[in-house]
Amino acid sequence: MPNKKGVEKLINKKGRRIDGRKFDELRPIKIDVGVLNKANGSAYIEWGKNKILVGVYGPREVHPRHLSKYDKALFRSRYHMAPFSVAERKSPAPSRREHELSKVIRECLEPTIFTELFPRTSIDVFIEVLQAEGGTRCAGITATSVALADAGIPIKDLVVACASGKIDGKIVLDLSDIEDQKGEADMPVAIIPRTGEITLLQMDGIFTQDEFEKALQISIEGCKKINAIQREAIKNKYLVEKASIEPEPEETVNEA
Amino acid sequence: MIERRQFVTPGELLAEGDYNSGENTYRENKKIYASKTGLANFVRNNVYVVALSGCYIPVVGDLVIGNVVDMRLGVWLVDINAPYISVLFASEAVDRSFNSRREEMTKYLTIGDVVLAKIISFDRTKDPTLTIREPGLGKIPLGHIIDITPTKVPRLIGRRGSMINLIKRETNCQITVGRNGRILINCAKLESEALATKAINLIEQDAHTTGLTDRINKLIKKEKKESSIHAK
Known part of the structure; x- marks a missing residue:
């Protein structure tokens, strides 16, 4: 969608975006691991103003039974936006868009999971978007793969996703909601960082070939930064717990 | 490396x-x-x-603690905290041949019972089967069960049983560890049961740290000292 006259500027004279970011700057990202007690694994991500909660169940028995696969685990995912996640109330019924996102998220994570280790079982992922501000599918993918690791499901690598796009003729990283709507192009990319394989590549808008290549490049660089945050988040779950329990009172040392 | x-x-x-x-x-x-x-x-x-996390995958020979969740003709279905429901045949529960036309299965086990059992078969294509036809196995009549992450069971047992024997010795409790992360505690005194539970929960929480046996030892000694002060 070309930027028509009268629409507010997405990039100011100093070369900063609406929220003050540089072209290749990510929004602040925070990931918490193991936030849900009843799920086998869980993660909560805050990515800019996006707030997403992910729960992972399994491997567990498949319901309904006839869906089970004899040689591998069934991997299911549900992406859902809460009615209060956007300005106008969103109907809680799964929309066309949510069905699509559930599918692309499922297909982008499945290649990393060793499903063949758990035949006749299912691994279920529930992604709840509590607050949306553009880029929820990328944030969802990033958080889900952390939650899978937290559940102790064997995976090849943590999948990480990040979008890039074109606003006011410039290629930028990690589009926010306004940039997505008013900009010219949006391209979410998910990669397996260790091998550099791309597991999700969607595009909405128009890029020239050079622009596409540049956008893909900055997406991959962004993904690698987020991957470091993912690993840090998993480590923190254990290190923080350790710190809270470690200091045993000194008095007990002498008495034995 | x-x-x-x-x-x-x-x-x-x-x-x-x-x-x-x-x-x-x-x-x-x-x-x-x-x-x-x-x-x-x-x-x-x-x-x-x-x-540090993960589900329990049955292995033949493992000792597990399960809940009887359903009954069919001649079999009990037992939840052993694994992705697969396990099967306990009536013939694996009694020492003689079992005729379900003449005998009531509920005489031996019924839905809601908790059993200590051993896995006798399991592979990718078939659900695990159990046996309780060995001394010490069978319905658990009393005690307290706590759940831990199944992958942390080896840590609870320790090298050649060092950790679990420490807890057993210091608390005077009977502790049976199921490989599926369910632990049965039987104690004469309520305080020692609470102490054993506390120690096991600490192991679960701190399974990834070093020097855990020493810390558990200190914890037990300290708690015992405190409770003896209260007793006086």
């Missing part, structure tokens, strides 16, 4: 070259990577990861 007991996340490179890929790792192009979160370790050229 990684250090011993290094914390790793899935996809991290563990070793390169002539190594064997052990538990919770995978090999790609002569390189070995972690597939789970945990502590990486190696014995000679075997590289493996001690996972």
Whole structure:
């Protein structure tokens, strides 16, 4: 969608975006691991103003039974936006868009999971978007793969996703909601960082070939930064717990 | 090459070259990577990861604690905290042949019962089957059951049983550890049961740290001292 006259500027004279970011700057990202007690694994991500909660169940028995696969685990995912996640109330019924996102998220994570280790079982992922501000599918993918690791499901690598796009003729990283709507192009990319394989590549808008290549490049660089945050988040779950329990009172040392 | 007991996340490179890929790792192009979160370790050229979370996968010969959840003709279905429901045949519950036309199965076990059982068969294609036809196995009449993460059971047992024997000795409790992460505690005194539970929960929480046996020892000694002061 070309930027028509009268629409507010997405990039100011100093070369900063609406929220003050540089072209290749990510929004602040925070990931918490193991936030849900009843799920086998869980993660909560805050990515800019996006707030997403992910729960992972399994491997567990498949319901309904006839869906089970004899040689591998069934991997299911549900992406859902809460009615209060956007300005106008969103109907809680799964929309066309949510069905699509559930599918692309499922297909982008499945290649990393060793499903063949758990035949006749299912691994279920529930992604709840509590607050949306553009880029929820990328944030969802990033958080889900952390939650899978937290559940102790064997995976090849943590999948990480990040979008890039074109606003006011410039290629930028990690589009926010306004940039997505008013900009010219949006391209979410998910990669397996260790091998550099791309597991999700969607595009909405128009890029020239050079622009596409540049956008893909900055997406991959962004993904690698987020991957470091993912690993840090998993480590923190254990290190923080350790710190809270470690200091045993000194008095007990002498008495034995 | 990684250090011993290094914390790793899935996809991290563990070793390169002539190594064997052990538990919770995978090999790609002569390189070995972690597939789970945990502590990486190696014995000679075997590289493996001690996972910090994950479900219980049945292994033949394992001692497990299960709940009877359903009954069919001649079988009980037992939940053993695994992705698969296990089957306990009536013939594996009594020492003679069992005729379900003449005898009531509920005489032996019924829905809601908790059993200590051993896994006698399991593979990718068939659900696990159990037996209670061995001394010590069968319906659990009393005690307290606590759940821990199944992957942390080896840590609770310790090297050649050092950890679990420490808790048993210090608290005077009977403790039976099911490989599926269910632990049965039987104590004469309520305080020692609470102490054993506390110690086991601490092991569950701190399974990834070193010097845990010492800390458990200190915890038990301290708690025992405090409770003896209260008793006076």
